[in-house]
Amino acid sequence: MTPQNVIFTTLLVASLLFFCWSVYRRFSLLCYGQPEERLDQPARRLSEMFLYAFAQLRVLRKPFGLNHFVIFWSFVILALANGEFLVNGVFPSVSLALLPEGVHRVLLFAFDVVSLLTLFAIAFSFIRRLVVKPPYLDSLYVKGKSPEAFLILSFIALLMLAYFGMHGSLAALGMENDPAAMPISSLVGAWLGPHPSLIGTVYSVSWWLHALVLFAFICFLPHSKHMHILTAIPNCYFGALTWPATQPREKFEKGAVYGVGSVERFTWKDLFDSFSCTECGRCQAACPATNTGKALNPRQIVHAIKTNLLENSQALREGRKGTLPLIGDEGEGTNTEDAIWSCTTCGACMEACPVLIEQMPKIIKMRRHLVETESRFPEELLNLFENMEQRSNPWGIAPGERAKWVSTLPIKPFVAGETEYLLYVGCAGSFDSRAKQVTVALATVLNAAGVSWGILGKDEKCCGDSLRRLGNEYLFEKMALENVELFRERGVTKVITLCPHCLTTLKNDYRQYGLELEVVHQSELIAELIASGRIALDKKDDSFGRIAYHDPCYLGRHNDIFDAPRTLVQATTGSTAVEAERHGRNSFCCGAGGGRMWMEEFTGERVNHARVDELLAQKPDTICVACPYCMTMVEDGLKDKGAGQVRVRDVVEVLAEGLLRKNA
Amino acid sequence: MLVVVCVKQVPDTTQVQIDPVTNTLIREGVPFIVNPYDTHAVEQALRFKDRFGCRVAAISMGPPNAEATLRKALAQGVDRAVLLSDRTFGGADTLATSKVLAAAIEKLAQEEEVGVVICGKQTIDGDTAQVGPGIATRLSFSQLTLVDRVDELDLSGKKIRVSRKLEGRHEHVEAPLPVLLTVVRELNRPRYPTVAMRLESADAQVEVWDNKVLQLDVNTIGLKGSPTWVSRIFSPERAKGEMLGDGVHDPEGAAQLLIDKMLEKDLLAL
Known part of the structure; x- marks a missing residue:
């Protein structure tokens, strides 16, 4: 093993361990939620998952959704290239070149093309956030121009640039097996050709950049909104099979608790919804309350659930009540009563959500708590x-x-x-x-x-x-x-x-x-x-x-x-x-x-x-x-x-x- | 200290009709409700409880089914509910009613000092507004009617300061305890029972006191003890209005006629 392999392997293992630990920490929080049946009818669920997660039907309803579609499918295809990169970094003898030549060729071509497409898509995303600025990207606590969003976009762009840097250098050195299948890498190789002294440096820098960005991404992912790449697909699988126009019954007996007054009273699926939100803002763009200046923003409701759960996670783990209230005026991580009462239950938010998050039922659950347990509601309702x-x-x-x-x-x-x-x-x-x-x-x-x-x-x-x-x-x-x-x-x-x-x-x-x-x-x-x-x-x-x-x-x-x-x-x-x-x-x-x-x-x-x-x-x-x-x-x-x-x-x-x- | 609140089950008068032949109330099928003013009385008692930790007892005189009214008070949070029910209490006017209620309050006072009694300003079925003052008189309590705000209850100084809502003015008064208040709707917004309280109240004990408990002279209570007799109840004849103009084809003209008419009868202040 070369020192490079050793450093790479160490960093990879560390990132993966950190990733697994983070994912476990986060997903184990779902256990504090209430039970809910979301595993029935697997065939129908698979088809929903295919339609909404893979075919991205809802994403494509807005014209700009095409951009996301490109990024998503590029990500899926490039997962192979990145997988190869990681394995190859540890075991230099293992690579996709071991596949039959025809298959490898197609893959190399696909990697090249989708990497370029992704670069364009990322450029469009920057333009959208910096120039076009659709108003629904901003909410009270999460802004369109958030450092997080730009960091994620930059990570993706850097990965693509590093990819071309690596393969362009190899092409320039004549070390690519099949340069004809890699039009863009070959073009980069052609630029580098006249500067032989640079090639080695470009390769090393690109290789390490690719490796470090990938490791950073792996570590950052479970702590960011980019988490949705792990949760959105299962969330579509677990989505409601029938349109949730109605609410479940409650059991009225002594000692029972009604509605949701603290975050662990939500079901595990409600909590999972909050992990799946990418903060795209489509629900808030559709919401009649948000659109007319009310306190309610369906995206904020979902964001508050996530924030509240994370904030109270230590307490929940220790079997205590959380310290940050779910309903109140404590700012980020809480929902104001005003927001909860502003909902017209029109369902526009649920109709808009690309990953089938159910915002409206969560609001009604909190209303149940306010009415049935707290007896607190707008005066007119008495x-x-x-x-x-x-x-x-x-x-x-x-x-x-x-x-x-x-x-x-x-x-x-x-x-x-x-x-x-x-x-x-x-x-x-x-x-x-x-x-x-x-x-x-x-x-x-x-x-x-x-x-x-x-x-x-x-x-x-x-x-x-x-x-x-x-x-x-x-x-x-x-x-x-x-x-x-x-x-x-x-x-x-x-x-x-x-x-x-x-x-x-x-x-x-x-x-x-x-x-x-x-x-x-x-x-x-x-x-x-x-x-x-x-x-x-x-x-x-x-x-x-x-x-x-x-x-x-x-x-x-x-x-x-x-x-x-x-x-x-x-x-x-x-x-x-x-x-x-x-x-x-x-x-x-x-x-x-x-x-x-x-x-x-x-x-x-x-x-x-x-x-x-x-x-x-x-x-x-x-x-x-x-x-x-x-x-x-x-x-x-x-x-x-x-x-x-x-x-x-x-x-x-x-x-x-x-x-x-x-x-x- | 005990706060006693008097509640009454009344027919929902918006749903009561009068038999045109016999001129009596048609009570069949008419749902009963808690006298609306009494719900404000209960709320005030509960606010005293919240603030000073005193106990609250709700009492009601009525037939056995009036228990539902007391259960509602229990659901809102009163500590004790007593139904005063006995055939000999029946047919009572305001005088006889106040005697029974006063006797029950005296009996409660044997266990715990009664500092405040609260009643609604009147009931919507009888509309006399006499029972509250009647109780105060019989108990020799201070009497503050038509209370729309409680400014201060001073338990150590044994006094209360309130605002009374009179026609066109307010009166700020102070009285020594023990006191009887009758309250108006403006006083507060009654609390809505939580589900837990409702379920709790469904099994809670409503004590029933008959005359064996109160030991009142049967000639002073119920029908026998009531000097007031209702000879007739009737809906007043309402003079039928007249049609003015043609509202469908000439709404503006019709509106003008209406305004002229109102000015003519001096119904509008200009």
């Missing part, structure tokens, strides 16, 4: 909770008035066996004066199509959606159990809902209570009725002018219903609704989800103003919604913006009015 508990509706209106919207309409109560569908009107559809008009429109459309439907009238109860999203799981469970019993007792199997929040609760949440209902949103059912010819329109109604459609989060993102409401508009007017800049899966919240409907908005711009501005940019005469909360938020936003001339209609109102005019 009324809501009392109204829900005592009168089963958010406004606290007498339950006896639930069926008042019916007035003179010929509407029957739901009777199992005689009536096909239960129309679950919901609180807004029953009590909110504007939403009641939507209920009436829906009733007339259903009657016109000859659908067999009925209502529960004053026996109907609130579904409890807001309670669950606000973390009042105890009360939600009470209401869910009441409803499940009521539906069973009445023999309800098929349900039409007016409101996407009722839809998601009945369809996704009540399943946890063993109630499997066939739940459809009114727009879905009506789209079917149109398709089957039970509702005939002439597609000519132009009285609504230019229509812009706003996707409700709980209808679209949370329940995948994008086309049906658009079909109603199309069937009535003959033209397609115009789209806001952010629409469909990337739609921007109205501001009312997650119980925000019942809370004041004290900081920043109002979410509904931001959304209304975006909709108004399409110059609509009518804005269509398909959710009573969106209706309130958009109408209020238009009034505040002095755009009262723009009408707001539920899609079913458009259809009902179209029917009326056609038949007039």
Whole structure:
């Protein structure tokens, strides 16, 4: 062994030991998290992992994602070259040249090309962080221009330069077996050729640079955000197999702990999520709270979990409680209550995350702690909770008035066996004066199509959606159990809902209570009725002018219903609704989800103003919604913006009015 | 020192309807709630507990199912709950009610000195606001009604300083202990029970005291001891309003008519 081999081997072993120790220290922290099943259905998990980690589907949604795609795949390919370098440094006789010549040739060519591509990609990354500076790269504690980011980028660039330095020198010396397969290294070799005195130095410097940067990288990696190269792939494997539109049940018994008030109360997957975040900022770019100047930034929530876990790791290891609180005003590593209450649970963050981190459920877990254990929540919610508990509706209106919207309409109560569908009107559809008009429109459309439907009238109860999203799981469970019993007792199997929040609760949440209902949103059912010819329109109604459609989060993102409401508009007017800049899966919240409907908005711009501005940019005469909360938020936003001339209609109102005019 | 808070289970009056034929309240199917003012009374008692470490007892006179109201107080954190329930207590007016409650407070005082009694300013079913003052009179306690702020409770000096919310003004007063307060909603924001407290309260003991315990003369309590009789309850006839203008086709004109009308009746101050 040469002294060079000895030094190399010593440094390599030391780096690897440090790496393993660091990784063990960090990953062993996952043991302090709560259990969660994330190992079922391995085939589906592998396919998710392939799509999101290897094919990088989410990364590529933003144009700049291509740059990351290049770096990622170069890294995968160059892992072979780096592996060879490390082995070769210890055992000089072992190299990839031992492979069949054809294979080796292809590899050498690939290494050369991807190294060059990576250099370009790194240059673009520098330009992006220094010149383009997209705003979402910065958050309170992590900045786009962080030394860490530049260090990592420089490490990668240095590795590529060293690679060309080494192989260029060898090519110049005629010591490369197959210089024809290495176009860039050969070019470097050609430059070095006229300066023979330099070649030896360039080679040694490049070789040592490559070695030292690689060792530094190995040591630095588990302590940096670059850790994601170890965690992102498994995180995609462990990702939620179904869209997490609902929250898990809690067990209410004496001595139990509710929600998450300290970091170890999160599940191991929540903690793993925090290790997988690369701080790309896509969640914060999508978040309605962050976008309107609220305290919440979903990226910061995830960052705080990681920081808090590391900060409290010593205490956890010693079996003590951590000293840095998870919820509070202690700065980095804690989440403020204000941030936790700012979430509209719209799910835009989860939709944006390239590595399938689930930000929103973590926020709800912390809300559960605040409501159920600490009894600490914004003042406005006390009324809501009392109204829900005592009168089963958010406004606290007498339950006896639930069926008042019916007035003179010929509407029957739901009777199992005689009536096909239960129309679950919901609180807004029953009590909110504007939403009641939507209920009436829906009733007339259903009657016109000859659908067999009925209502529960004053026996109907609130579904409890807001309670669950606000973390009042105890009360939600009470209401869910009441409803499940009521539906069973009445023999309800098929349900039409007016409101996407009722839809998601009945369809996704009540399943946890063993109630499997066939739940459809009114727009879905009506789209079917149109398709089957039970509702005939002439597609000519132009009285609504230019229509812009706003996707409700709980209808679209949370329940995948994008086309049906658009079909109603199309069937009535003959033209397609115009789209806001952010629409469909990337739609921007109205501001009312997650119980925000019942809370004041004290900081920043109002979410509904931001959304209304975006909709108004399409110059609509009518804005269509398909959710009573969106209706309130958009109408209020238009009034505040002095755009009262723009009408707001539920899609079913458009259809009902179209029917009326056609038949007039 | 013991703080006693009086609570009452009342029908949710927003859901009560009056039988047009018999002119009586239709109580069937109407849910019961804790009298809203009493929830502020409980909160104030608990704040004294938090601050001074005193114990809090909640008492309620009512039928056996009024236990739910006391459980709610237990869930919020009171230490002891006593339901005063006996057929002979039934049908009581404010005088007879205050006698029973005062007797229960005296009985509690045999075990531990009662320094403060807190009641809601009135109940939403009877709206008399007489029971609190009645108790104070019978116990010879100082009496501070309509309290919207407690400035100071001085346990060693045995006095209390509060603000009373009167029509159009506030009164800052001081009184010696023992004292009875009746409180208004502005006083505080009642705490929301934690889940642990709710589960705890579900199994907690609610003591039931009947007249064997209180030993009151049956002629002075309940229906027999009540000089007030309700002869009739009815909804006042409401004069029907008139339609002004055409709000659908001429909203501005209709608004103008409405403003003129209000000015004419001197309903608007200009």
